[in-house]
Amino acid sequence: xxxxxPSTRDTILDAAETVVAREGSGRLTIDAVAAEAAVSKGGVLxxxxxxxxxxxxxxxxxxxxxGAEIAAAEAxxxxxxxxxxxxxxxxxxxRSGTHDSVSMALLAASAEHPELLDPAREFLSSTFQxxxxxxxxxxxxxxxxxxxxxxxxSILLGFNHVPDHQLQPIRDRVLSLAHEIYA
Amino acid sequence: xxxxxPSTRDTILDAAETVVAREGSGRLTIDAVAAEAAVSKGGVLxxxxxxxxxxxxxxxxxxxxxGAEIAAAEAxxxxxxxxxxxxxxxxxxxRSGTHDSVSMALLAASAEHPELLDPAREFLSSTFQxxxxxxxxxxxxxxxxxxxxxxxxSILLGFNHVPDHQLQPIRDRVLSLAHEIYA
DNA sequence: TTGACTGTACCGTCTGGACGGTTTATATGC
DNA sequence: GCATATAAACCGTCCAGACGGTACAGTCAA
Numbered sequence: 001x002x003x004x005x006p007s008t009r010d011t012i013l014d015a016a017e018t019v020v021a022r023e024g025s026g027r028l029t030i031d032a033v034a035a036e037a038a039v040s041k042g043g044v045l046x047x048x049x050x051x052x053x054x055x056x057x058x059x060x061x062x063x064x065x066x067g068a069e070i071a072a073a074e075a076x077x078x079x080x081x082x083x084x085x086x087x088x089x090x091x092x093x094x095r096s097g098t099h100d101s102v103s104m105a106l107l108a109a110s111a112e113h114p115e116l117l118d119p120a121r122e123f124l125s126s127t128f129q130x131x132x133x134x135x136x137x138x139x140x141x142x143x144x145x146x147x148x149x150x151x152x153x154s155i156l157l158g159f160n161h162v163p164d165h166q167l168q169p170i171r172d173r174v175l176s177l178a179h180e181i182y183a
Numbered sequence: 184x185x186x187x188x189p190s191t192r193d194t195i196l197d198a199a200e201t202v203v204a205r206e207g208s209g210r211l212t213i214d215a216v217a218a219e220a221a222v223s224k225g226g227v228l229x230x231x232x233x234x235x236x237x238x239x240x241x242x243x244x245x246x247x248x249x250g251a252e253i254a255a256a257e258a259x260x261x262x263x264x265x266x267x268x269x270x271x272x273x274x275x276x277x278r279s280g281t282h283d284s285v286s287m288a289l290l291a292a293s294a295e296h297p298e299l300l301d302p303a304r305e306f307l308s309s310t311f312q313x314x315x316x317x318x319x320x321x322x323x324x325x326x327x328x329x330x331x332x333x334x335x336x337s338i339l340l341g342f343n344h345v346p347d348h349q350l351q352p353i354r355d356r357v358l359s360l361a362h363e364i365y366a
Numbered sequence: 367t368t369g370a371c372t373g374t375a376c377c378g379t380c381t382g383g384a385c386g387g388t389t390t391a392t393a394t395g396c
Numbered sequence: 397g398c399a400t401a402t403a404a405a406c407c408g409t410c411c412a413g414a415c416g417g418t419a420c421a422g423t424c425a426a
Contacts, residue, residue: 191405224409225405226406227406229407
């Protein structure tokens with residue numbers, strides 16, 4: 001099992017995300033992360049020699065998580081011959097709600113060292129591009145993926161400009177639209 | 184004419200947005216804003232007695248701009264009997280590209296004092312809710328509005344995970360989908 | 367014995383904000 | 397018509413605190 005013990009390194013990254021989610025990216029200090037992770041400041045600096053390394057760690061873990069998730073969806077899709085896009089979108093819905101590492105890492109990095117997002121840019125754009133291009137209607141697929149981004153943004157910044165009771169219908173509609181693309 | 188002279192106050196708010204766009208929300212300091220606005224630090228603090236006031240000013244101007252834009256679209260719509268949603272969406276497309284005050288204000292405030300967004304939350308959610316509910320298919324309208332948010336986010340953080348050459352087709356498709364809602 | 371930390375003390379820099387001074391515009395009194 | 401008063405708009409400097417980072421001695425389990 002890969003989820004046996006959360007290594008201190010991961011604990012620290014989790015703590016960093018929690019701080020960003022709760023207090024804003026501007027309050028992401030090494031001290032705050034240490035306190036949140038119940039580790040000393042020296043302990044944080046042992047794993048991440050400086051703050052840039054910490055931010056880099058957040059961005060890298062985010063990319064790894066997205067990559068794994070999409071790869072898993074693709075594997076499932078090819079396994080039972082179902083279309084990929086709905087699977088990916090469903091994953092996104094399931095993950096939303098919990099403060100997710102994607103948004104937090106983006107916010108944190110963009111606040112202080114936007115250039116750290118350069119590798120993420122390439123990775124994300126090519127990943128989603130590939131995903132959309134694999135469907136019969138790439139433009140429609142992109143629009144749905146953008147809608148998912150928007151939903152994430154609104155949750156991330158705390159506006160549910162989508163009220164809770166509309167979340168379920170939106171989810172159903174987006175999924176059915178995703179299926180229609182393959183019709 | 185209301186656009187006669189850009190008051191120092193507005194110059195300062197513009198400068199703040201520029202700083203956020205160029206260097207990230209974490210680099211939004213009073214000194215940086217002063218330098219960008221070609222005003223002394225004391226000058227900035229004359230108009231905004233502290234940093235919270237500056238952030239509040241950004242958020243308030245953002246709401247005013249959105250409110251005015253949507254009101255204008257609604258006025259145009261009722262004037263010639265055309266549907267509102269496509270007009271609003273067209274405005275959003277036209278505004279994108281230039282670093283817009285909406286995103287910058289959101290980023291800046293969320294970084295340091297997320298609670299400053301509380302009034303914006305209410306305003307934006309009720310505004311977009313009203314807009315969507317005024318269409319024959321609120322769910323579809325919400326999805327399109329979310330897609331616009333997503334597009335804004337991706338431009339904002341510098342990922343065009345939508346490549347430039349797809350922007351035009353996406354624009355056309357979203358607009359035609361917006362029209363279909365009324366069909 | 368080594369790796370993974372803790373804890374404390376400390377330094378240099380940056381930043382928000384306070385403060386007092388200075389220019390400019392406008393109004394008032396004579 | 398001119399001096400004076402007054403307030404608004406702005407400048408430049410200073411300071412306390414926060415933050416990133418360093419250094420180093422000590423703990424403790426495997």
